[in-house]
Amino acid sequence: MTMVAAADPIRPGRGGFFGALSDVLWRNPRLTLFLMLTPPLLWLGIIYLGSLFALLLQSFFSIDEYSGLIRREFTLSTYAELLNRANIDIIVRTLVMSASVTVGAAIVAFPIAYFAARYARGKWKALFYLGIMLPLWSSYLVKVYAWKLILAREGILNWLFAKLHLTWLLDAWLAIPVVGGNSLSVSHTGTFLVFLYVWLPYMILPVQAALERVPGNLVEASADLGASPRQTFSNVLLPLALPGVIAGSIFTFSLTMGDYIIPQIVGTSRRFIGQAVYAHQGTAGNIPLAAAFTVVPIVVMGFYLWFAKRRGAFDAL
């Protein structure tokens, strides 16, 4: 057997500027890392975090009630205002809604993500991703207005309940205080349903990614050791998928906390944090109070992550 004659033991450099540059970058991995990270870090650090801190700083200023001008002196009076009865109501309402949406999304997302991670292959997997992502391609406003029509008294949902002779059930639900209302489109239930729909992909994708990493034989091993499907779910699947659920809940929770459009279009006239921020920094011109409101989601998320970590939610990472 004859072999093609080998080339030089060490081939000459490619030459030119880019050839020399690749050699230099290869020899200096730290320089490469520095060059790659600097632009995004500058963007994140100055443009994004910088403006966030500037905003937070505003929350320690206050507004002059007579002139409407901002007094640039350190004070906690804005925070005192944040904690008055009406504002606490807004915060609690937002937190309860965010938590409900998160729990609802986790419950709806899990079986979908499980199917996608365990059983969907090839064509079905592509279809799954398309189905999850497709709603994200259309405008958020279109979706929300579509839901307003669906949930309206003349909407398809009411019609469906009537056809199924279940109008009494819907009416009974709407008669419940707080969650009910005149129709679904002007109730907290309606707001919940729209939030659930809009943020669902942000829960499904991380949960699916987490489940994808759980080897199938762990489920078999659990069954083999005598665990019923329910025990396998709570002892093996859920703990291992928990980082994904937490990641998804960060999305659904913080997105719900910050949103001001959905509760404005679908739901009651009672305000959420996002609407309060919007109103205070816009029409009311009360930037310090708006800034104080934005601190709430940040603090809540901080506590949430701290608590999740303490409970071992990230141990399986």
Add this chain to the structure above:
Amino acid sequence: MTTAVSFQEVSRHFGAVRAVDRVDLDIREGEFFAMLGPSGSGKTTCLRLMAGFEQPTAGHIEIFGETAEGVPPYRRSVNTVFQDYALFPHLNVLDNVAYGLMVRGVARAERHAQAEAALDLVKLPGYGGRKPGQLSGGQRQRVALARALVNRPKVLLLDEPLGALDLKLREQMQEELKSLQKALGITFVFVTHDQGEALSMADRIAVFSEGRIMQIGTPEEVYKRPRSRFVADFVGSSNVLPPDFTARHGGARQWASLRPEALRLAEDGVGIAATVVGRAYLGASTRLILDAEGERIHAVLPAGASLPGDGAAIRLAFDKADLHVMEDQS
């Protein structure tokens, strides 16, 4: 004697693929049973049918006389040691071992005591606090074994349990598994593609090929008296001799097998003329690869003999008694 696992005409088809095809099998209580075959021969599917991860397409399975088809894995007193161990990464070693007891509601102190005892049994005392990720392959293997044994299964299934271990560790584990099985008296069913492993550990061996069992017997039966050319070839690389060759050298005109170690060098003028094509040094012996009358023949010669070099013309001899005529002539 009680039958631990019984297959009656069991088939498992995946679409057009007949992974297991009309298999009859009786595994006795307390026996160390090996299912041997190349990959894709259906041995692992048979194991999964016993564990309950697969359901038969047709046929009937009994475990200690009770019907097993349709019974989910978690209701079978059968435990599995998985090929890649399948330890729960989020639980420490002790909780992994205690898992089977935990799901059955055994109190914490009691199950931990039993798990500790199981870890002692597999010679890993004091490892309970570690996570599976902190263990070596051999240690994980032992934890997987302890996790299965702590449930005192009626049948223990082992899916290529030694495949990922290095040679030294594998030989050590072979001995330990064998002595564990003797001490506990549990029926072990063991899947392997390594004929050496099957021969050295099992009480009986089933040789699989293409979803069927080619032969069931003791290691000695399977090794010395293979029923078919496949078994002769797969179990220990026997020389498979065609009918004409057998007839020329003192046998009937039938397919026969001849163990490589049954061959020896002979003086000029006797035996079969052969040419040395190559050789492989095996330590205690040397395998000569020979061309004899157009047939590729292997001969294993003990160390110390003076060996002919490549291309040398030699003569081969063997005892007629070692020539085994196979039942299955197809």
